[in-house]
Amino acid sequence: MTQTGWGTFGHFQVWQQAGAIVQIILMERILSLSVDERRFFRALIIPIIRNMLSTELSGATADFNTVTFHRGEVPPSDLLRRLRQDAIAVLYEYDATASSETERRELIALLSAAMTVRSSGRAPNPELAAIVYANATEIIAYFTAQMDRWPFELRQKIEHDPLWKYRHHGTAPPPELTNLEAEEARGRLIQSILAFRSKVNIDSSFTTYKLLVGFQSVFPPAWNDRKLDHAAEDCYRKAEIEKLILTMDMDNADDWLATIRRCAATQSEDLATFPNFAHFLERLANSKPEIMLFYLRQLDSRLANFLTPMICRLSQTQIWPTVQELITSWIASHRFLADIAWAWGNVVALDLDTFEAIVEDAVDTRGDRALRSCIRSISWRDDANDAPRLKALLLKLIAYFAEQGDATWIRAWFSRHDRARLGIERARAIADTRVSGVLSRDRSQYRVAVARYRGRATRGSHRVFWASAPAFALARPGY
Template identity: 30%
Template sequence: MDLETYSRSKLADYAALAEIVAAILKAAISAYPEPLRLQQVQHRPKDPASLKKKLEDRGLAATTSLENDIKDLAGCRLIFYTNSDVSHFLQSGIIQDNFDVDWDRTKIHHPVPGQTEPDNLFVSNNYVLKLKTARTILPEYARFDGLWCEVQVQTTLNHAWSEMAHDIIYKKPALAGFGAKLFEAIDRRLQKIMNTHLLPAGYEFQKVLDDYERLRSGKELIDRGALKTLSECSDNNARYDLLERFRDYVLPNYDDPKSVYPEIKERLVAAVAEARLTKTRPRETPFGNFPGVEIGRIVEVTCDILALYRFVDIELTFSAICDLFRGAENADERKHLLAAAERLARNDLEVWKQAGPYVQIVLVDTIDGLDRSRWEPIRPVLVEVLGEALKNEIQGVSSTYKTFTLSRGSTPPSEALAGMRGKAIDLLKELYRTGSADSEKRQVKLAMLEATRRPMNGTSSQAQLQSILENSRVIVDFFAEIAPGESYEMLQTLERSLLWMYRHNQGTAGTVEPDAAVLAARDALNASILKFRDIANTNKGFVVYKTLVGHESVFPPAWEGSAFDVKGQTQYRKERIDELVGDVTEQNAEEWLNILKRCAATESDDLATFPSLGEFLQKLSETKPLIVLGFVDRLGDRLTGFLGVMLSGLAKSHQRAALDARIAEWLAQEKHLAEMAHYIQFAPGFDGELLRKILMVGIKRDDDAVVVQVMASFARRYADAQEGTITTIFMAAVQYFTARKDARWVNLVWYIPKERSPLRKLDAGQVDAILESLVHLQSIETHGEWVLASLAEKYPETVFDFFVARLQYKETREEGERYEDIPFQFECLQKSFVRIAEHAVATVRKRFVSGDSMFQFRGGRLLAISFPNFAEPVRRKLLSLVETGHRADIEFVLRVLTNYHGQTFLHEICKAIVKALPDDDPFLTDVEIILESTDVLTGEFGRVHAYTAKKQEVADWLADPDARVKAFAKRYALLLDRQISAEQRRAEESIELRKRTYGEPDDKEKS
């Protein structure tokens, strides 16, 4: 079609097409379930005179393919109020649902860095589209078949600018020798209008509408009686959603919060109580059921609401937290409530600027006024609040749209502050005395010690430092007072804390020249600390206990200076252990047995707690075996756990024969099996036959603990083991756990050095059995991978096939069971797999089924994590598959490449795929996805920068001799242009709206 044909016979068709497109869009927008806020729709055919000028400007006056050269012969413009209205329309899918889109000619217009010409300041989404075949087969639409229309989507402001720019720039008169400077000024002013006025105005309008929507939503909730309906919700899913909306839309907008807060508090407490009685119900969605809201999340959002109004009525907020805590059912609830208590009692900078320690005074007085009989259920809350009140630092947080500032300062001393701190310390003393367990006392101790800590900024006034030292002395005197009745564990942790206080107190940090009052307070504190030390260490039992148990023990040389380090402490302990062993006699054996039982009774999950006790028992067993043999039948449950180290000492003693007799007796009685297996770890010689017998009994009794201990001892002592024990002990234990689908035994062997590990001696059949067991690992984490890496050094193909087997095994497991077939990435297996690249690709290719939508996440990802750097053998193998030309082979390669991040080392194979496919093949979309994929991005414009770089990376494709590669590169570059513009717009909108929500830095910060 040429210009004359268009003007004479096609203009009416294009006018009608534009009108029909506009009508379809208006109808679809009206029928959409959510309001899209369309302001107006314009439509028109291209004016022949305007079209003629456009063709002449482009050198296309004689074109006979006008319909291909000019995309807006029919035009339609949708004009919305704000940027978000445009975004909502674009996300609605209305255009794609009703029209076929020519994505190659579709363009997103938005200013991007380096583009300042008015044409590039045009802001619009321009779609080139045509009616779907379902319409054009109808007689009334048949004449529009193949005709294209451009649809522009803009805001009102951008529409105004584009209309003016179109009339001035597009219809620019010929200015040869006349008016050039003035037109340049017009050009610059158009740029200024867009950048300085219209873009900011668009964001301001958006902010106004966003705020209005929040206000409208909040008012709607109030009108519906949101507070009342909280307790009437049918399930916790609805209750959580309502609480969130109440927090976000209602609370910030009350004009008189104090008048409504009492009702809010009561309703919240009642809603949580109701939620605790409500059974969790799954969330039902079109994509399946998802876990429902647990009570912890209800409590969390409730605490958010209380935090927003916490200073409206301090006592009421504290009362709400306590009421909720009394009914808390699990640790998750208690965690959120304690965080709310901490936030309420925190020394907040903004509050201190206005009212000093008022919040803390109110809270401490409130606690003091509580009936002591009501303390116990809310003890953790009281401790949390009092500990916060005793802190010597004030903290503040401020932020702008791009900064987050933490401020710290010291609490200014005052009589009111001193009185509050003294009362808080007294209350904590009461809580300590009434604590029923060491765990409760430890929490109170930590809260009390908050009063002894100096500000982290290192600056303290003389008055503040004196106050801290005096409070510290009061606390230490209290600890000295209660020391005679405290458990060994509490004495140990108290002494450790006071040692550090004593060392810190030798100077006067935060002051240059301490005055006499500060020095007197420091000396008094030192004296109190030493008094506690002396009282605690008059207890002989405690002195023995701290020598044998724990890693935080304090020994006399530690008080003499910090030079007494870990090595010095270890040596001192060793010497004291030798002395204690010498102190054990037949006469005091019973006393010592009780001491040892007390030491073993210590609750701990820290492996550093008991080494010294084990060393003592081993030495005692070796040097005084008759006394220990007298103990072994009276150890009690806890001390029996140390029987293995006792046996290792007895094995070195002159009572070895008696030990062997006992072991034979226990084995016959099937008694102390795990302890005997543990003994073999430390025995002077490795007794493989004894370990095998213990294992057989453990397997017979289905005793996992015994089999675990056998494996641990065998792994440790394998270097000393006899020939054949891998089969009789190690593999037998593995098979035991395989039958139970339990492969956690890897945690017993992963750390053994390669030269001492049984894994390096396994034959092919044994490796198969090991891998059969490891299939049952729920996930391959570090320990499991290290075991596999050891096997892969000799059997890389077998280990790779093991991961393929895990893929198959996952398909057979019941839905809902947690099982991660392959890890996110490998840490060390790639080194072995790189040697078997062709085997790996061929094995995974055999499993590939065309059309399998999950393959790229399973088999494809397995190859990607095995060869993250796209090793040369992998490249060759995948390229050879592409060169076969078979569609299934190409699809397989595409699914593998999808797991990479668009690196340039993929370009060669992507080019080969493009060459192998016709121009309209849907697989080319997959190539685009592969190339545009990115790794981790940073910054608001990270994706803009990434896509800009990717466009540059394929620049040379445009000069490729292959026509298909050229055509693909052109389409891909246009795609990237759209992505760049869209991401630039999204990032700018996000920044500008954050500015209007959170504010901008002040002038000082800007400079």
């Protein structure tokens, strides 16, 4: 049943002779099911609907020595109009009962695809375009009505599609490529998009969120300037962030803390998600350090992920001694060790005594995440002045992970960009100035650490260790 799209081999001839009869029969069967039954068969129904909503028609015919591939667009008809409306209605039903954000994102992607006419580079059939425009108008009106119950992350993703629809269909095509029905439908689509834009941007909480978080954000200049590039958008965001900071004071600090925590709670592994949020925290710490100190006193586990931008500028202010006392209290209470260790690699004002305390505490409490952050920070701060003390700490960390048979510390060591690309000649050149050189000169201690690692690590992780040898191993050929 999953092979029931317009373009499956064997159904192309059926479409030519009987139109969308197969899809109509399938939709009738789907609609005859109860709501609970449709929910049970969701994994089967979704691929069928995905094919039903496609406007492309493709297939192949063959004889004894030739295969011919055919491709085009679905011919418009009242049956097609009804079929698409029923399919979209089923997606609305699934959205109302979606049990996870992943399910809802899949549904939103299907609805977004239903708003597109795929015409293989040619102008679409005006009658088919009118059907898709009508569907898109309905879908965007649905997005507008449901917006308040969706999280900011999903709203941000949805907003991008209406912008592109507005850019592509905001101007009427040449008269020979359209008709009255298609133009009326296009006009209604544009009005629906403008209503959506107004509804989205009336929520100041969301407009602040998308200014600080994400890389698919849509801002007012994008609606008027089709050529707005990333650099211009970044300038706009930076300017708006400065305006936000000007509005902040101790009277509204609690409200802003809720906003900041909401931004920090965003789940994403994409490095493009948080640069502007980090910039906002840095500028806030630099401009209004007393507010940042207020937030640090209320730090939680999610916000601690952004400890580096929160404190990097505070080291240049009069409140830095207070911040150091706060960090010391966190270490003493075993809190935020991994985040403090990470920050130590970037914030030069954090001294080596603080770092040693983190390592000792993390080893005692078996905080593997904190210890990996320590190795990463040694990679970033292994200068000549600190090398002797860092050498002992690094050996201790390697020995700890050897006891666990854990090779993941190697990835932390390679976190520094130049180290990941380091060649033998470069390694030899820095051998006398960094921890790398101290370790390579002290062969006995290095051999002990490696021997313990080899004895404890699994066979697979042992291979990873030698394939990804750190710079201090490359600095002395023969190891």
